[in-house]
Amino acid sequence: xxxxxxxxxxxxxxxxxxxxxxxxxxxxxxxxxxxxxxxxxxxxxxxxxxxxxxxxxxxxxxxxxxxxxxxxxxxxxxxxxxxxxxxxxxxxxxxxxxxxxxxxxxxxxxxxxxxxxxxxxxxxxxxxxxxxxxxxxxxxxxxxxxxxxxxxxxxxxxxxxxxxxxxxxxxxxxxxxxxxxxxxxxxxxxxxxxxxxxxxxxxxxxxxxxxxxxxxxxxxxxxxxxxxxxxxxxxxxxxxxxxxxxxxxxxxxxxxxxxxxxxxxxxxxx
Amino acid sequence: xxxxxxxxxxxxxxxxxxxxxxxxxxxxxxxxxxxxxxxxxxxxxxxxxxxxxxxxxxxxxxxxxxxxxxxxxxxxxxxxxxxxxxxxxxxxxxxxxxxxxxxxxxxxxxxxxxxxxxxxxxxxxxxxxxxxxxxxxxxxxxxxxxxxxxxxxxxxxxxxxxxxxxxxxxxxxxxxxxxxxxxxxxxxxxxxxxxxxxxxxxxxxxxxxxxxxxxxxxxxxxxxxxxxxxxxxxxxxxxxxxxxxxxxxxxxxxxxxxxxxxxxxxxxxxxxxxxxxxxxxxxxxxxxxxxxxxxxxxxxxxxx
Numbered sequence: 001x002x003x004x005x006x007x008x009x010x011x012x013x014x015x016x017x018x019x020x021x022x023x024x025x026x027x028x029x030x031x032x033x034x035x036x037x038x039x040x041x042x043x044x045x046x047x048x049x050x051x052x053x054x055x056x057x058x059x060x061x062x063x064x065x066x067x068x069x070x071x072x073x074x075x076x077x078x079x080x081x082x083x084x085x086x087x088x089x090x091x092x093x094x095x096x097x098x099x100x101x102x103x104x105x106x107x108x109x110x111x112x113x114x115x116x117x118x119x120x121x122x123x124x125x126x127x128x129x130x131x132x133x134x135x136x137x138x139x140x141x142x143x144x145x146x147x148x149x150x151x152x153x154x155x156x157x158x159x160x161x162x163x164x165x166x167x168x169x170x171x172x173x174x175x176x177x178x179x180x181x182x183x184x185x186x187x188x189x190x191x192x193x194x195x196x197x198x199x200x201x202x203x204x205x206x207x208x209x210x211x212x213x214x215x216x217x218x219x220x221x222x223x224x225x226x227x228x229x230x231x232x233x234x235x236x237x238x239x240x241x242x243x244x245x246x247x248x249x250x251x252x253x254x255x256x257x258x259x260x261x262x263x264x265x266x267x268x269x270x
Numbered sequence: 271x272x273x274x275x276x277x278x279x280x281x282x283x284x285x286x287x288x289x290x291x292x293x294x295x296x297x298x299x300x301x302x303x304x305x306x307x308x309x310x311x312x313x314x315x316x317x318x319x320x321x322x323x324x325x326x327x328x329x330x331x332x333x334x335x336x337x338x339x340x341x342x343x344x345x346x347x348x349x350x351x352x353x354x355x356x357x358x359x360x361x362x363x364x365x366x367x368x369x370x371x372x373x374x375x376x377x378x379x380x381x382x383x384x385x386x387x388x389x390x391x392x393x394x395x396x397x398x399x400x401x402x403x404x405x406x407x408x409x410x411x412x413x414x415x416x417x418x419x420x421x422x423x424x425x426x427x428x429x430x431x432x433x434x435x436x437x438x439x440x441x442x443x444x445x446x447x448x449x450x451x452x453x454x455x456x457x458x459x460x461x462x463x464x465x466x467x468x469x470x471x472x473x474x475x476x477x478x479x480x481x482x483x484x485x486x487x488x489x490x491x492x493x494x495x496x497x498x499x500x501x502x503x504x505x506x507x508x509x510x511x512x513x514x515x516x517x518x519x520x521x522x523x524x525x526x527x528x529x530x531x532x533x534x535x536x537x538x539x540x541x542x543x544x545x546x547x548x549x550x551x552x553x554x555x556x557x558x559x560x561x562x563x564x565x566x567x568x569x570x571x572x573x574x
Contacts, residue, residue: 111355
């Protein structure tokens with residue numbers, strides 16, 4: 001069940017998740033660290049503040065899987081033993097969430113190819129009309145996800161069918177796979193685009209601050225609109241670790257011993 | 271075949287509340303009755319096949335059986351990744367239905383043909399491709415497809431009737447005509463051209479004709495192996511490119527099982543003249559018309 005807003009408690013959860021995630025990435029010598037740090041606050045907020053047991057979550061930016069794994073671990077859905085298998089041969093915890101009939105509690109679909117998540121979330125939202133269930137569906141997209149035509153196909157469908165139980169959250173860190181979003185495909189004004197596609201749009205000025213997320217989601221929770229919702233969350237890629245912040249290379253690089261120690265020190269000092 | 275398909279879905283939908291139908295904005299003069307019978311369970315997803323198939327996967331994840339309809343090329347290729355990942359890798363109960371497989375849409379042009387669909391879709395995990403050989407098979411195949419949980423692709427052909435032939439009961443590989451000197455194995459309605467070819471050969475019924483209606487083939491049937499051991503001459507025909515089609519699938523199985531036979535393979539060759547025409551025109555361009563098949567049969571009989 002969703003908890004009441006306590007910023008201090010959420011920050012404690014975040015610190016625990018960041019340290020766990022950094023250890024996983026270090027142990028695996030894996031990249032995508034900055035992508036996970038960009039959206040960890042959003043994942044924590046959605047899972048601890050918004051979601052009830054029956055609600056669905058789709059991670060469209062599958063490359064942030066380690067952030068999701070640590071959050072699901074904190075929720076009790078991934079055991080400590082399983083978490084330690086991250087990246088190892090024979091694991092379910094691959095770099096992107098696993099596919100399969102029902103691979104893991106809390107993971108509705110394996111993702112990793114961008115542009116699928118909003119369609120999957122839209123399908124879940126639509127299914128309530130046939131099942132009589134009443135759940136909310138949350139989908140976390142990257143800004144790169146917004147390049148994909150299928151994302152907008154889903155957006156048009158969701159709006160046309162008044163899927164008010166759908167909440168899309170864009171992790172808008174303005175850095176994608178091989179450049180700044182404004183240089184690759186400038187999607188601004190992004191809010192206007194989502195609005196034009198029929199979404200009720202909520203701006204979150206700092207998606208790496210729980211208070212800012214709380215403000216946006218509190219407004220969503222009060223909405224009586226039949227429109228699907230979209231939160232455009234301004235975030236920082238690599239948030240919280242100085243040498244990673246807004247650096248494209250930390251989409252890919254692993255940490256060496258020294259950088260890992262610096263990262264842990266910075267997090268512990270926050 | 272889509273008339274038979276629509277009638278079967280209409281009947282099934284009245285008994286099966288779990289059936290949800292998506293179309294990619296196609297079905298004029300074909301799906302109106304399905305739409306009227308299914309009410310809000312019939313969804314026109316618009317010209318957005320990628321979204322349609324991912325949505326269908328999520329709807330299936332909630333315990334429903336989702337059918338996604340379009341013409342064969344539109345449902346097989348653009349959303350291939352959605353089918354691969356969201357449906358097949360997750361083993362969801364989603365059935366793609368593609369009308370006009372092969373050169374079925376004839377003069378509509380190459381954008382509307384699907385001669386590589388089985389190669390793509392039969393290679394995906396958990397997926398079964400159904401290729402009815404005639405209108406009479408459609409109802410049975412649709413019922414089997416809907417009652418079997420998991421991904422599937424149904425390739426519908428155009429108005430294929432077996433005429434005077436008395437059909438044997440449906441199975442994924444079955445003998446349609448009992449002959450003797452040559453074994454013909456065809457995928458889907460192209461076997462009707464082989465039947466026509468046989469009618470033009472004075473020596474009545476010189477060939478066993480097998481229809482393959484499910485791909486990929488997992489294993490050979492005893493009946494087919496017996497036929498090949500007797501004839502030692504095999505003609506494979508398919509309205510599909512050689513790569514990833516029936517020929518490659520069957521030839522590998524024959525080699526793995528030590529079945530030795532002479533082999534001829536007639537398949538879709540694309541657009542050898544770079545020109546366009548009816549389905550019959552394209553079949554003839556690929557030597558898949560009855561006359562070319564007859565020549566191939568006679569070549570095999572004569573040992574050429």
